[in-house]
Amino acid sequence: MQDRKPIELEAGWTFMQNGIMKLRKLLEGEEEEQFTAENYMMLYTTIYNMCTQKPPYDYSEQLYNRYKDSFSLYIREKVLPALREHHEEYLLRELYKRWGNHKVMVRWLSRFFNYLDRYYITRHSLHSLNDVGLIRFRDDVYTEVKVQARGAILALIEREREGEQVDRALLKNVLGIFIEVGMGGMDCYADDFEKQLLSDSAAHYKKKATAWIAEDSCPDYMLKAEECLKAEEERVANYLHVDTKPKLLKEVETEILEHYESELLEKDNSGAASLMRDDKKEDLARMYRLFQRIPKGLEPVAEIFKKHVEAEGMKLVKEVTEAIQSKKEKDAGKPSKDSGSTHEQQYMKTVIELHDKYLQYVVESFNNSSLFHKALKEAFESFCNKTVAGITSAELMANFCNTLLTRGGGGDKMTDDAVEEMLDKVVKLLAYISDKDLFAEFYRKRLSRRLLAERSASDDHERAVLTRLKQQCGAQFTSKMEGMVTDLQLAREKQQGFEAWQKENGKTISIDMSVQVLTTGFWPQYKVVDLALPQEMVDGVSLFKEFYEATVKHRRLQWYYHHGYANLRANFRSKPIDITTNTTQATVLLLFNADEKLSLQEIKERVNLPDEDIIRILHSISCGKYRILAKEPNNKTINKADIFTFNAAFTDRMRRIRLPAPPSDERKKVVEDVDRDRRYSIDAAIVRTMKSRKILQHQQLVLEVVQQLQRMFQPDIRVIKKRIEDLINREYLERDKDNPNTFRYMA
Structure with missing residues (x-):
């Protein structure tokens, strides 16, 4: 078989050039027939033959170089002249058209020269035919027009920012060239376009922001800022590369938000404080969305939010304090009553409303942000721990709960659900109070009063509050209160047992008597007095006592007459009136069944009470x-020297009245009890800490004690120091001989 005659380089290349020229004409839109399958096969076969001939007729290297030169020739003769004739938007259109043609040319020529890709290029680790085509466009076309094209793109973007409609598809297509010529990398796009885009964007928005901040209110400025940021996000979505988004938005945010934040937030009559004052929740939500960026x-x-809430709270404290002081001055000389109670109740309602309002701000306008929850907490802690006309918030809260939970109090005008909701809100406010132990003691005193006087509006409400308090402050916080509620149920059962015992044993007394037997440890400490009871009560x-000793072993009864109640019928001239009094008041009043007139000294001797108690009792039934x-x-x-007689002329429109209890300085007693308990708590915390640590510096010991106790109260550093000294004297601790600021635990 005869060998095939080799194809000479020039002869073969002349044939290939004809095919390339045919392709060029088609790309230029000139009249030319399309490639047929036969045309394609002949061109492919020519290259194949020229690359597979035996040396010296293997022209793979020469054909690879001439493949590259074919692109450069076409670009030099057709592409660049066409591009140089156009400017601005028209340049971009021509560039995109030429880029499309170039890719078609690469696709066809790489098919013709395909055999080079398969063997020669692989063996010599050269650029693929496709890459060679892209490199030629990059080096010959892109390098020349990139600056002009970038300017045209940025000009269109600027026009769009000013409100004009532009051809977004064209921008996307041309920017695609900046990306594609990077051949898998983003360097061309980033260096040749993106850097300038970011710089121009910063300059554009710097100019805009300067004008807006001078002319617009804070809400108007924020509206424009939000619209701009939204527009830039759309710009990225429509034609910029996704990698540009964070960089572009950062430039815009820096220029229109970061540089002007202080000035914007503090704008007169429209800044953040004004928006809060005017309840502009939507504007505040926008402010949150913008500045979180x-x-x-x-x-x-x-x-600003914290200071605003704090100012509102302090304003409320001041107003209520002044109102209470004013009312006290007005009521001076009038019958004694709690002149501040109405204002105190209104204060608590307003504090709750204030909390509801600003919690809604945090949830709705500030996206439930922990930062704003913290600001709200600090603001409320600031003013909720102030005294209102000398009354602590702990006491005010306890009083408010008492009003809601007492039959005939504020809760009677509300539905059960409304009472539950209000109590829930009060308990949540307790989180802001530093003296939680003080609240607990005041609440326990009022709870005991409600339970003993059977004035509690609802057992369900009582238990519900205790459950909430337990969740908020722990089981130890409510253990005694829960014990009181349970204790009272047992006391009712004991009373039923007494009544049954009377029937069984045929025992009777001249009055109806009910006794509540309570466990000392659960209830507040009460003063014990040896009251000389009327004979009817003595019999009861x-x-x-006889019943109790017969049924209960190893327990001793202690009677607390100040907390007993009696129902008396007084026969006045106008009509008989049923009077509810406490036991001590009843004891004094019953003296006047036998005597028309008695002196203070005579009353004191007959009831066997100290002067201070007698004076308070007589004041409550003769001066109130x-x-x-x-x-x-x-x-x-x-x-x-006063003389007392039964006031037969007394009249009242009601047929049943309740005498107010004799006034007592309960507040002082509660504070003293809490101070005593705090000393015990501090002692326990010091000993507990030293027992585990053995040796500790003074400052560290104080810090750890504060951390242990601050959930219930804020311990005074001076008191801690005194308790440390006391424990040293009691030989629980000792000072280090070499360093007096170091303590050792003495086992």
Whole structure:
């Protein structure tokens, strides 16, 4: 078989050039027939033959170089002249058209020269035919027009920012060239376009922001800023590369938000404080959305929010304090009553409303942000721990709960659900109070009063509050209160047992008597007095004692008469009236069944009470709203020389009245009890810490004790120091001999 005659380089290349020229004409839109399958096969076969001939007729290297030169020739003769004729948007259109043609040319020529890709290029680790085509366009076309094209693109973007409609598809297509010529990398796009885009964008928005901040209110400025950021995001979505988004938005945010944040937030009559004052929740939500985009951008907003809430709270404290003081001055000389109670109740309602309002801000406008929850907490802690007309918030809260939970109090006008909701809100406010132990003691005192007087509006409400308090402050916080509620149920059962015992044993007394037997450890400490009871009551006490000793072993009864109640019928001239009093008041009033007139000294001797108790009791029944006894002289102070008589002329529109309890300084007693308990708690915390640590520096010991106790109260550093000294004296601790600021635990 005869060998095939080799194809000479020039002869073969001349044939290939004809095919390339045919392709060029088609690309230029000139009249030319399309390639047929036969044309394609002949061109492919020519290259194949020229690359597979035996040396020296293997022209693979020469054909590879001439393949490259074919692109350069076409670009030099056709592409660049066409591009140089166009400017601005027209340049971009021509560039995109030429880029499309170039890719078609690469696709066809790489098919013709395909055999090079398969063997020669692989063996010599050269650029693929496709890459060679891209490189030629990059080096010959892109390098020349990139600056002009970039300027045209940026000009269109600027026009779009000013509100004009532009051809977004064209921008996307041309920017695609910047990306594709990078051949898998983003260097061309980033260096040749993106850097300038970011620089121009910063300059554009710097100019805009300068004008806006001078002319617009804070809400108007924020609207424009939000629209701009949204427009830039759309710009990225429509024609910029996704990698540009964070960089572009950062430039815009820096220029329109970060640089002007302080000025914007503090704008007169429209800044953050004004928006809060005017309840502009939507604007505040926009402010949150905008400033969360910049580093630490929300911190100044949260600080303004905190100061605003704090100012509102302090304003409320001041107003209520002044109102209570004013009412006290107005009521001076009038019958004694709690002149501040109405204002105190309104204060608590307003605090709850204030919390609801600003919690709604945090949830709705500030996206439930922990930063704003913290700001709200700090603001409420600041003013909720202030005293209102000398009354602590702990006491005010306890009083407010008492009003809601007492039959005939504020809760009676509300539905059960509304009472539950209000109590839930009060308990949540307790989180802001530093003296939680003080609240607990005041609440326990009022709870005991409600339970003992059977004035509690609802057992369900009582238990619900205790459950919430337990969740908020722990089981130890409510253990005694829960014990009181349970204890009272047992006391009712004990009373039923007493009644059954009376029937079984045929025992009777002249009065109806109910006794509540309670466990000392659960209830507040009460003063014990040796009251000289009327005979009717003495008979009842003796009978109950007999029953108790017969049914209960190893327990001793202690009677607390100040907390007992009696129902009396007083026969006045106008009509008989049923009077509810406490046991001590009843004991004094019953003296006047036998005597028309008694002196203070005589009353004191007969009831066997100390002066201070007698004076308070007589004041409550002769100088207050209900003057059951008449006093000589007729004034509002009780003196030893006063004479008392039954006031038969007394009248009231009601047929049943309740005498107010004798006034007592309960607040002082509660504070003293809490101070005593705090000393015990501090001692326990010091010993507990030292027992585990053995040796500790003074400062570290104080710090750890504060951390242990601050959930219930904020311990005074001076008191901690005194307790440390006391424990040293009691030989629980000792000072280090070499360092007096170091303590050792003495086992």
